[in-house]
Amino acid sequence: MVRETAPGRLSRAMSTTLPQTMSPAAAESVAPVSTSSAAPRPHRRHYGDRVYRGLLTALALSLPLLMLAIVAQLLVSSWPAIRKFGFSFIWTSVWNPVTDTYGAAPMIFGTLVSSLLALLMAVPLSLGVAIFLTEFAPRWIRQPVAFLVELLAAIPSVVYGLWGIYVLIPLLRDYVAPPIRAVLGWTPFFNGVFYGNSMLAGGIILAIMIVPYISAISREVLLAVPATQREAALGLGATRWEAVWGAVLPYGRAGVIGAVMLGLGRALGETMAVTMVIGNRHDIALSFFQPGYTMAAAIANEFTEAQSRMYLSALFEVGLVLFVVTVAVNALARLLVWRVARGTAVGSKAL
Amino acid sequence: MSARVATRRVKSAFFTGLVGLLCFLAVLPLFLIFADLVHKGASSINWDFFVKIPVPAGQEGGGVANAIVGTVIIVALACVIGIPVGIGAGLYLAEYGIGRLGWMVRFLADVMNGTPSIVVGIFAWTWFVRPVHHFSGLAGGVALAILMVPMLARTTEEMLRLVPHSLREAALALGYPRWRTSLSVIARAALSGIVTGALVGVARVAGETAPLLFTALGNLNFDTNVKEPMQTLSLQIFTYATGPFDDWHRLAWASALVLMSLVLTLAVAARWATRKRYGT
Numbered sequence: 177m178v179r180e181t182a183p184g185r186l187s188r189a190m191s192t193t194l195p196q197t198m199s200p201a202a203a204e205s206v207a208p209v210s211t212s213s214a215a216p217r218p219h220r221r222h223y224g225d226r227v228y229r230g231l232l233t234a235l236a237l238s239l240p241l242l243m244l245a246i247v248a249q250l251l252v253s254s255w256p257a258i259r260k261f262g263f264s265f266i267w268t269s270v271w272n273p274v275t276d277t278y279g280a281a282p283m284i285f286g287t288l289v290s291s292l293l294a295l296l297m298a299v300p301l302s303l304g305v306a307i308f309l310t311e312f313a314p315r316w317i318r319q320p321v322a323f324l325v326e327l328l329a330a331i332p333s334v335v336y337g338l339w340g341i342y343v344l345i346p347l348l349r350d351y352v353a354p355p356i357r358a359v360l361g362w363t364p365f366f367n368g369v370f371y372g373n374s375m376l377a378g379g380i381i382l383a384i385m386i387v388p389y390i391s392a393i394s395r396e397v398l399l400a401v402p403a404t405q406r407e408a409a410l411g412l413g414a415t416r417w418e419a420v421w422g423a424v425l426p427y428g429r430a431g432v433i434g435a436v437m438l439g440l441g442r443a444l445g446e447t448m449a450v451t452m453v454i455g456n457r458h459d460i461a462l463s464f465f466q467p468g469y470t471m472a473a474a475i476a477n478e479f480t481e482a483q484s485r486m487y488l489s490a491l492f493e494v495g496l497v498l499f500v501v502t503v504a505v506n507a508l509a510r511l512l513v514w515r516v517a518r519g520t521a522v523g524s525k526a527l
Numbered sequence: 528m529s530a531r532v533a534t535r536r537v538k539s540a541f542f543t544g545l546v547g548l549l550c551f552l553a554v555l556p557l558f559l560i561f562a563d564l565v566h567k568g569a570s571s572i573n574w575d576f577f578v579k580i581p582v583p584a585g586q587e588g589g590g591v592a593n594a595i596v597g598t599v600i601i602v603a604l605a606c607v608i609g610i611p612v613g614i615g616a617g618l619y620l621a622e623y624g625i626g627r628l629g630w631m632v633r634f635l636a637d638v639m640n641g642t643p644s645i646v647v648g649i650f651a652w653t654w655f656v657r658p659v660h661h662f663s664g665l666a667g668g669v670a671l672a673i674l675m676v677p678m679l680a681r682t683t684e685e686m687l688r689l690v691p692h693s694l695r696e697a698a699l700a701l702g703y704p705r706w707r708t709s710l711s712v713i714a715r716a717a718l719s720g721i722v723t724g725a726l727v728g729v730a731r732v733a734g735e736t737a738p739l740l741f742t743a744l745g746n747l748n749f750d751t752n753v754k755e756p757m758q759t760l761s762l763q764i765f766t767y768a769t770g771p772f773d774d775w776h777r778l779a780w781a782s783a784l785v786l787m788s789l790v791l792t793l794a795v796a797a798r799w800a801t802r803k804r805y806g807t
Binding site for chain 2: 246326339447498510
């Protein structure tokens with residue numbers, strides 16, 4: 177007898193009658209019709225489910241609460257600086273701990289320029305990866321190459337920084353900067369002497385770092401484009417490239433833009449690698465050969481040295497600006513990606 | 528064949544080649560970085576490197592035993608705090624996440640995944656360092672846990688959603704309560720995927736530096752007390768790479784090689800496990 181060999185749950189389960197169709201929601205409301213267990217426990221199941229749901233909800237709520245706590249804390253800590261400097265914090269460029277005057281314009285400028293420079297290089301590379309791997313590459317190399325690109329995301333930021341200092345910068349100084357300077361040295365973007373730590377080095381490191389994010393998500397977006405889209409274009413006599421350019425990419429455009437914005441979000445907030453190669457100078461220089469500064473780098477470099485209350489508060493305000501900008505960019509990017517690939521988890525898989 | 532068609536074919540071939548080339552260029556840095564890590568780091572790795580602590584600046588020799596142990600402790604702390612919360616939130620999303628709260632949690636998790644880690648660092652400093660006036664490994668662990676939670680929540684949800692609906696129906700039809708269905712049937716079926724997600728999460732935070740700058744701070748001595756400042760490989764690499772001594776640079780490369788091997792082992796193990804199960 178089942179009743180003797182497996183007392184309790186299983187035998188009870190087997191002799192329980194349940195309705196034919198079971199939706200998860202319906203299961204909760206069905207009372208156990210127990211014929212085998214010694215004492216009927218009508219509320220137990222309901223109770224266990226309620227505890228489970230309550231516990232999971234509490235854990236899930238930790239995310240919004242954490243977000244709220246971060247925003248609130250950043251606001252509270254930066255309040256003295258916000259009150260003292262107002263909006264001039266964003267467009268003045270004096271950063272002087274001695275007189276307690278702070279304006280973050282150079283680092284906001286540097287953050288934007290280094291990130292846009294990175295996008296300029298990373299977008300063609302990433303789209304190349306995504307298009308090649310979804311449309312043209314032989315089937316057997318698609319997975320391995322996609323994995324290699326994703327590995328770029330696994331390399332710690334500080335290792336990129338180390339490589340940037342001792343490999344990339346000497347390479348740029350000896351082989352890349354001189355020819356660029358010879359040809360484009362007359363433009364404001366490339367004048368001056370290239371000493372190493374510079375906006376250019378920061379932009380290149382950032383570009384390498386965000387390629388895996390942009391390409392992984394655009395690849396998923398392109399994979400989500402219906403095959404009929406492609407087939408229809410080919411059927412009308414398009415060449416394979418024309419099918420990709422004219423039918424596949426336009427269909428996934430919003431998603432690809434979302435992927436690029438996610439990459440931008442990464443680049444804006446990237447700290448270690450950038451601070452190691454960008455030069456960390458409070459200056460607005462138009463030339464990519466000159467050192468610059470970013471918001472994240474300023475926090476990393478100056479936070480432990482900040483003596484006065486106002487200095488610390490100013491750094492918190494830098495953190496707040498950075499946070500607000502990245503959250504806005506990320507939120508917009510997510511909405512764009514979700515619009516293309518609704519219901520799928522496209523994008524969350526990127527390392 | 529008309530000349531026009533020929534041009535179009537040539538154009539198609541040209542762009543095929545171009546995207547292939549771009550793809551090659553994108554992967555190239557990976558090999559360059561690996562080659563340099565092995566080339567510059569391997570020669571400094573010996574027994575002393577793993578068992579000794581750093582010597583005073585300017586002297587030769589010494590190792591990074593304190594940083595290796597510190598990395599393990601801080602990452603373990605992050606796992607103890609972050610994994611239950613992250614997986615719990617993921618279970619919520621998969622199980623009850625159809626309503627407005629579910630949508631919000633999912634969206635915030637995705638947004639927080641892109642939050643700069645340095646911001647999490649200053650947040651952790653205000654909450655866990657400033658009140659006690661003392662940097663600590665524990666604060667570092669908490670900061671890394673905060674980074675892990677949103678990532679784990681999303682991968683866990685995704686893995687749970689891959690489990691066929693019929694399994695859930697079968698368990699419920701047998702009279703399992705919902706919580707047991709969720710834990711011992713659905714979560715068990717998705718276990719390898721969830722473990723993979725956790726491994727990827729660990730691999731990512733193990734290399735983090737920015738959130739540790741103002742929490743764990745770094746420590747030149749061997750210390751396993753989590754209430755004291757603690758060294759990690761990533762902090763060590765930062766200090767050594769930006770320092771003035773050749774011997775430091777040598778140790779920075781060696782530490783980077785060790786950190787990289789650790790992170791890569793985790794990443795490759797994670798990838799291998801998923802591929803076997805789901806063949807994506």
